[in-house]
Amino acid sequence: MSPLVLAATEDFSPEHEFELPAWIPLELGPIDLSVNKAVAYVWLSGLITILLGIWLMRFGLALRPSRRQTTGESIYEALQAQIAEGNLPKKSVGRWFPYVASLFLFIWVMNMVGFIPLPLSDETFNLFGLDLPTWGVYAATANLSVTLALALITFVATHVEGVRFNGLVGYLKSWIPAGAPKALLALIVPLEVISQFMRLISLSVRLYANMLAGHMLFLVMIGLIFIFGNVFLAIVSVPVATAVYIFEVGIVVSIQAFVFALLSAIYIGGAIEPEH
Amino acid sequence: MLAIILAQEESSGGSALIDVVPGLMIWTIVTFAIVFFILRKLAFGRIQGLIDERRDRIREALDEADKARAEARQLRELTKQERDEAIADRDRALEEARRQGQEQLRRSREQADSDLERRLEENQRAIEAENRRLREDIRRDVVELTLLASEKVTRKSLDAEDQKRLIDETIEEMDVKRIASDN
Numbered sequence: 356m357s358p359l360v361l362a363a364t365e366d367f368s369p370e371h372e373f374e375l376p377a378w379i380p381l382e383l384g385p386i387d388l389s390v391n392k393a394v395a396y397v398w399l400s401g402l403i404t405i406l407l408g409i410w411l412m413r414f415g416l417a418l419r420p421s422r423r424q425t426t427g428e429s430i431y432e433a434l435q436a437q438i439a440e441g442n443l444p445k446k447s448v449g450r451w452f453p454y455v456a457s458l459f460l461f462i463w464v465m466n467m468v469g470f471i472p473l474p475l476s477d478e479t480f481n482l483f484g485l486d487l488p489t490w491g492v493y494a495a496t497a498n499l500s501v502t503l504a505l506a507l508i509t510f511v512a513t514h515v516e517g518v519r520f521n522g523l524v525g526y527l528k529s530w531i532p533a534g535a536p537k538a539l540l541a542l543i544v545p546l547e548v549i550s551q552f553m554r555l556i557s558l559s560v561r562l563y564a565n566m567l568a569g570h571m572l573f574l575v576m577i578g579l580i581f582i583f584g585n586v587f588l589a590i591v592s593v594p595v596a597t598a599v600y601i602f603e604v605g606i607v608v609s610i611q612a613f614v615f616a617l618l619s620a621i622y623i624g625g626a627i628e629p630e631h
Numbered sequence: 632m633l634a635i636i637l638a639q640e641e642s643s644g645g646s647a648l649i650d651v652v653p654g655l656m657i658w659t660i661v662t663f664a665i666v667f668f669i670l671r672k673l674a675f676g677r678i679q680g681l682i683d684e685r686r687d688r689i690r691e692a693l694d695e696a697d698k699a700r701a702e703a704r705q706l707r708e709l710t711k712q713e714r715d716e717a718i719a720d721r722d723r724a725l726e727e728a729r730r731q732g733q734e735q736l737r738r739s740r741e742q743a744d745s746d747l748e749r750r751l752e753e754n755q756r757a758i759e760a761e762n763r764r765l766r767e768d769i770r771r772d773v774v775e776l777t778l779l780a781s782e783k784v785t786r787k788s789l790d791a792e793d794q795k796r797l798i799d800e801t802i803e804e805m806d807v808k809r810i811a812s813d814n
Contacts, residue, residue: 373648375655388654397655401662405669412674416681418688431678453671461666495659499649504656505663567648 373497373567376477395475396495400465408460434459434616442620444628447516451623454512458505459616462496466566466608469494470600492573496611497566499559506559509619514551517626529629558618565611569603572596770802777801 377389411427420428438459439452469492476489495501517526530547531540576596580588781797 375652381654386653386657388657390658391655393652393655394658397659397662401666404666408666408670408674412670412678416677418681418685427678428682431675432682453675454667456675457663457667457670460670461663498652498655500652500655501659503651504659507656508660508663 373493374477375498378477392475392477392493393495393498393501396465396468396493397501399473399475400461400468400495403468404457404461404464407464408457430460431456438613438617438620442617443624447520447624447627451512451516451620455616455620455623458509458619459612462505462562462615463609463612465495465501466612467604469497469566469570470604470608492570494566494570496562497570499563502559502563502615503555505562505615506555509558509622510555512619513554513622513626516623517629520627521629526626526629554618554622558615558622562611562615565607569599569607573599573603774798774801 375391375393377387377391378395379390381388381390411423412431415421416424434456435448435452438455439448443451443455472490472492474488474490475493476491478489478491479486480489481487514526517529520526521529530551531543535543573596576592576599579592580586777797778794
């Protein structure tokens, strides 16, 4: 093992930020429903999403909009135009737009909260005899379970809507490309079935991996100072970490939320109208 | 950096980064479901209603603007039509006045011509009458002079029959002379 790795294993562990020890142990039969840091971030993000949505899109609305209302309307109409109307069939926009819009806002808030230092850490520090939680950054979307759960909702919604609109047989038939030779069906059908499940994986892993990579990069850049115990490394690592932070907050956070919601709309729309 | 992370993963003997935790998935689904229902109920419906209302108002305003524009166009056409009709009426009135004027002028001229003709005829008749009267006077004077001369020549008074014969001869001569002088 290299000196770098040895140093890292002894003094600094970026992945510790992603460990989830139970804060409140809770088990429901075989399922561990313990409340931990990720659950707390999911709850916090959910609460912020609700408050943000209501603040921007409910209170003090008028026909002549204020700046706040204009922001809310712009977000709403952008989601409607960019995600829903272009990818969902007209007949199902009203039904599924709230879903994809909620998905976008929820993921965007989770991503954004992930870059705000909060005192929601397993570690503590002592200040005047008081053990206080360490401030740190953590993204719930950098956890595969969270993104997989959201992808699973889209996955189930896609197939339920596909069957509801086309019938089971019609929907399954729609998986087979038009004009595919019968001889190749034995090969094509398993591939199509696999591709449906691959959507679940790609949808979840894309968001998870992007957010995880951003956080890892940011944490490691800051961690280099502690790994090498050299404060002068901050001259390089802090600007790089800042650049990564700005890049993540400014671009990746929104793009990943948008892509997740957009793909959800495309999958659901494609299932409702396979020829769409 | 990846080496550091992977090394730490190996050293810890776990894979916390790629663990799938069913409990966390359930919490995520439950939380998202709550977010979804609350936003759909309280936020999206309200703002969609407002956007629809504004869209309806804009559509109504546009419809009203179109209607007003159409009315204005109609009014303009009506005004133009009325103006054209007024111009046509004016032209007709002018034409009628001109025609009546010409007619009046023509009638006046005819009347004047007729009057002139009549007056000329009257003058002619008066002249002729005067001529006749003068001729008669002259003839009478000639007759009287003739009688007077004849009496002085013959030194006797002429009887009625002589006077008549003499007058006739004199008149006949005078007529013959007058005809000869006219010719």
